[in-house]
Amino acid sequence: MTRIYTCNVPIEADVVDAFCWLQKGFTDQFVYYDKQHPTRYLGLGRCIALPSLRDVEYEYGEGSPLHEVAAGGGEAPAASADVDCGATTAAAGEADQPPVFFSFNRFDATNPAPADELMASFPRLRFMLPEIVLIENERGRFLQVNSLGPVYPGRVERFVRMVAAAPHRQAVTIPFTLEPDSREAWGVAMEAALGAIEAGRVSKVVLSRRKRLVAEHPFSSKDLLVNLIDGDARGTVLLYRYADVFFCGCTPELLVRKRGDVVESMCLAGTCPAGATPEASTVLAEELVADGKNRAEHDYVVQLIRGVLDRVCYDVDVPAVPGIMTLAHVQHLYTPARARALAGVTLSELMEDLHPTPAVAGTPVGEAKMLLRSIETYNRGFYAGACGFVDGAGDGEFSVALRTGVFDGEMGYVYGGCGIVGESDVQAEYDEIDLKLRTILSAFGA
Numbered sequence: 001m002t003r004i005y006t007c008n009v010p011i012e013a014d015v016v017d018a019f020c021w022l023q024k025g026f027t028d029q030f031v032y033y034d035k036q037h038p039t040r041y042l043g044l045g046r047c048i049a050l051p052s053l054r055d056v057e058y059e060y061g062e063g064s065p066l067h068e069v070a071a072g073g074g075e076a077p078a079a080s081a082d083v084d085c086g087a088t089t090a091a092a093g094e095a096d097q098p099p100v101f102f103s104f105n106r107f108d109a110t111n112p113a114p115a116d117e118l119m120a121s122f123p124r125l126r127f128m129l130p131e132i133v134l135i136e137n138e139r140g141r142f143l144q145v146n147s148l149g150p151v152y153p154g155r156v157e158r159f160v161r162m163v164a165a166a167p168h169r170q171a172v173t174i175p176f177t178l179e180p181d182s183r184e185a186w187g188v189a190m191e192a193a194l195g196a197i198e199a200g201r202v203s204k205v206v207l208s209r210r211k212r213l214v215a216e217h218p219f220s221s222k223d224l225l226v227n228l229i230d231g232d233a234r235g236t237v238l239l240y241r242y243a244d245v246f247f248c249g250c251t252p253e254l255l256v257r258k259r260g261d262v263v264e265s266m267c268l269a270g271t272c273p274a275g276a277t278p279e280a281s282t283v284l285a286e287e288l289v290a291d292g293k294n295r296a297e298h299d300y301v302v303q304l305i306r307g308v309l310d311r312v313c314y315d316v317d318v319p320a321v322p323g324i325m326t327l328a329h330v331q332h333l334y335t336p337a338r339a340r341a342l343a344g345v346t347l348s349e350l351m352e353d354l355h356p357t358p359a360v361a362g363t364p365v366g367e368a369k370m371l372l373r374s375i376e377t378y379n380r381g382f383y384a385g386a387c388g389f390v391d392g393a394g395d396g397e398f399s400v401a402l403r404t405g406v407f408d409g410e411m412g413y414v415y416g417g418c419g420i421v422g423e424s425d426v427q428a429e430y431d432e433i434d435l436k437l438r439t440i441l442s443a444f445g446a
């Protein structure tokens with residue numbers, strides 16, 4: 001049994017400013033930051049990494065302001081020298097913010113092909129609990145301190161003081177060049193994919209490209225994080241840093257969210273460009289909804305997600321006709337999915353059942369994964385993997401790590417992919433990936 005001690009303190013500071021101010025010196029960093037809704041968790045340091053959350057016991061500091069609220073202790077006191085995160089065992093009350101574990105999972109964890117040297121340097125760990133988590137959610141903003149021993153007040157107070165003093169973050173523009181990848185290699189990959197479709201081995205396969213990027217000077221994870229959060233990318237910003245290497249991006253694709261027994265997922269596949277004006281975007285979106293090739297690509301995803309939810313949930317609601325998700329550079333066919341989990345079904349089980357969907361692998365999923373191992377000349381690592389967080393109460397969410405890259409010093413690799421079906425055109429798919437890559441490239445500033 002692992003015992004985890006957690007102390008939560010309300011804060012007023014902007015959580016991104018606080019993260020940028022505190023992050024120096026922490027080589028382990030984790031971010032799951034939904035730009036549209038306050039589901040924002042930014043972790044620093046590593047308290048512990050666990051293979052499963054089954055044998056974990058939680059203790060909340062007696063003086064944790066959230067604990068006092070939960071215990072009927074009235075107003076949460078302002079963070080001050082009174083913070084007392086003693087070791088007294090306390091049951092997690094409704095209002096407590098349970099410890100937040102991050103989980104970054106590879107697209108194909110058993111693929112024997114070598115990943116790029118940066119991606120390969122990450123350890124294979126399942127649930128990682130940071131020492132410090134800055135939280136912004138529907139309950140408010142908090143500083144969470146996690147420890148394997150009682151959290152002593154002085155430690156929390158020091159962090160609270162630092163957070164209160166955090167200056168506003170600064171954006172940095174990082175000039176870079178993107179090395180061209182081979183169009184010939186793309187043609188070969190497309191030929192193999194279309195051949196497998198024609199032979200009936202798969203109906204759809206999602207091929208990707210990897211491009212090497214070199215910047216004029218070394219950049220930090222903080223620089224890219226700030227540009228992704230403050231820039232025009234829509235979706236959820238992800239960051240996982242280990243030592244000096246970091247994986248980050250801004251993905252539009254939710255894989256699964258679980259709060260209590262309420263489950264949400266999303267089918268996202270089928271793409272057209274965003275227009276120069278809202279009116280132009282609407283025209284392109286209407287064409288996308290009416291396009292048979294894109295609807296077929298999308299329907300494979302709907303079928304898989306509905307099938308999984310029908311098996312492990314009830315009250316499954318998946319609309320019959322897709323809507324549109326408009327992003328800065330592209331638009332996607334989008335079908336939301338909602339359901340209620342059967343008793344005993346966990347977020348991790350849902351994540352494993354749903355991932356990878358035909359939006360990132362193909363159809364049938366297993367066959368498409370094997371085909372990708374033979375066509376793609378590299379291992380995707382975390383690109384298109386399931387990345388997210390789960391808290392001590394079992395709530396949390398995972399996104400599909402699209403529009404991402406891995407970086408160290410002044411270089412890195414960016415990844416993008418697209419669904420291939422029988423009617424796909426070699427050139428058009430190549431161009432679609434270039435459009436999708438613009439999201440991760442926006443992390444380098446103007």
Ligand SMILES: C=C(O[C@H]1C=CC=C(C(=O)O)[C@@H]1O)C(=O)O
Pocket residue numbers: 206253268269270271297332358359360402403415416417418419436
């Ligand atoms: C595989 C990617 O996008 C997926 C998600 C939305 C639309 C997609 C498409 O239209 O091909 C892809 O399935 C990627 O961005 O790397």
